[in-house]
Amino acid sequence: MASGLKNIVVLGGSYVGLAAVKELSTTLPKTHRILLVEPHSHLNHLFAFPRFAILSGHEHKAFIPYSGAFSSASNPSQHAIIRGRAISLTKDHVILDRDWQGSNKVPFEYVIVTTGTSLTPPGSMETDEKHLGISYFKAYQDKVKGAQNIVIVGGGAVGVQMATDMKELYPDKTVTLIHSRDRLMQLYHPKMDEIIQNRFKELGISVITGTRAVVPPGGFPANGSGFEVELKDGRRLPADLVIPATGQTPNNQFLQGLETTGGVPLINPVNGFIKVRPTLQFQDTKYPNFFAAGDIADSGAHKAARPGAGQARVVAENIAAMIGGKEPSQHIVVGPPAIHLTLGLQKNIIFRNPDTGNGSTEPVITYKEDGVTDLGIQSVWERRGVKVARHEDYHL
Numbered sequence: 001m002a003s004g005l006k007n008i009v010v011l012g013g014s015y016v017g018l019a020a021v022k023e024l025s026t027t028l029p030k031t032h033r034i035l036l037v038e039p040h041s042h043l044n045h046l047f048a049f050p051r052f053a054i055l056s057g058h059e060h061k062a063f064i065p066y067s068g069a070f071s072s073a074s075n076p077s078q079h080a081i082i083r084g085r086a087i088s089l090t091k092d093h094v095i096l097d098r099d100w101q102g103s104n105k106v107p108f109e110y111v112i113v114t115t116g117t118s119l120t121p122p123g124s125m126e127t128d129e130k131h132l133g134i135s136y137f138k139a140y141q142d143k144v145k146g147a148q149n150i151v152i153v154g155g156g157a158v159g160v161q162m163a164t165d166m167k168e169l170y171p172d173k174t175v176t177l178i179h180s181r182d183r184l185m186q187l188y189h190p191k192m193d194e195i196i197q198n199r200f201k202e203l204g205i206s207v208i209t210g211t212r213a214v215v216p217p218g219g220f221p222a223n224g225s226g227f228e229v230e231l232k233d234g235r236r237l238p239a240d241l242v243i244p245a246t247g248q249t250p251n252n253q254f255l256q257g258l259e260t261t262g263g264v265p266l267i268n269p270v271n272g273f274i275k276v277r278p279t280l281q282f283q284d285t286k287y288p289n290f291f292a293a294g295d296i297a298d299s300g301a302h303k304a305a306r307p308g309a310g311q312a313r314v315v316a317e318n319i320a321a322m323i324g325g326k327e328p329s330q331h332i333v334v335g336p337p338a339i340h341l342t343l344g345l346q347k348n349i350i351f352r353n354p355d356t357g358n359g360s361t362e363p364v365i366t367y368k369e370d371g372v373t374d375l376g377i378q379s380v381w382e383r384r385g386v387k388v389a390r391h392e393d394y395h396l
Contacts, residue, residue, distance in 0.1 A: 068385015
């Protein structure tokens with residue numbers, strides 16, 4: 001490992017963190033190195049989690065080695081991945097939950113926070129090791145296979161995708177989706193709800209909107225026995241399995257002790273996201289060398305990988321400018337929300353909200369039937385710098 005280099009620390013190695021690493025590795029001078037801090041042994045390919053929690057035989061493919069993280073760098077050995085979790089920050093150090101090279105304090109010149117959010121499993125994983133994640137998925141697949149009445153709580157992308165996959169794979173099961181709002185995936189134009197509802201009718205998926213499930217104090221039973229799910233409106237549904245698909249929890253815990261200017265919080269108290277400027281620097285001017293991008297940033301952008309990658313580019317260019325003695329001038333551009341959504345094993349859509357800034361009033365929708373069972377996972381691995389020459393490589 002090279003010494004005497006100035007550190008740029010990236011906290012979080014999911015999609016946006018890796019995008020930041022890629023952008024930085026092609027723009028930084030040789031005086032700086034990238035340190036990627038990430039507790040997971042492998043990249044958790046979250047887009048595959050909803051399907052691989054139901055469909056067996058592919059679960060090991062959802063965990064991708066970090067070996068290709070610096071493949072875009074001219075000298076990959078100059079940079080490093082630190083297995084660890086940030087527990088706090090100072091103005092120029094990150095404090096880890098374990099030692100790295102003899103200390104749990106890692107100095108930095110710049111830090112980029114891309115820690116994202118956590119979903120309720122199976123939307124995300126509570127374990128850090130690949131083999132534990134594989135075991136979790138296998139056990140979850142068995143739960144799904146053994147249940148006859150399945151209730152999914154939450155009408156966002158995870159809930160919709162799990163419902164459609166489940167009903168295609170197990171057409172004889174009763175699948176009911178409960179959503180508290182009047183429309184499914186309400187961030188999007190009403191036509192999104194219309195498309196999903198029509199697809200649910202095709203598959204025989206029941207939908208209940210405008211009410212919530214009452215969560216028992218100890219949570220829903222998970223032992224495979226039958227029970228009833230009570231709704232806020234008094235209705236009761238038979239269930240063998242409840243799949244939670246609601247809410248995102250921002251991963252911001254390590255910022256709690258960071259001193260702020262005038263007591264103004266770094267985090268938006270309404271949503272838990274980090275307040276940022278258009279340059280994606282922290283809003284607090286006390287920390288001009290602190291940046292946030294992706295889901296953790298309160299940027300006004302849609303929470304998704306594609307806009308997050310654009311934010312990573314803004315951050316990298318601004319840091320490169322500051323290293324060169326210039327002011328950061330690149331600003332985030334917020335576009336209309338868009339998503340690539342599966343509606344079963346083959347059917348999927350690309351949906352983009354109207355670009356109202358340019359006078360558009362209708363969404364752009366592309367209907368597709370080119371889905372593959374494993375979601376084209378080989379290309380995902382290869383984009384992450386990991387070549388798959390044989391099936392066994394997925395077990396790396």
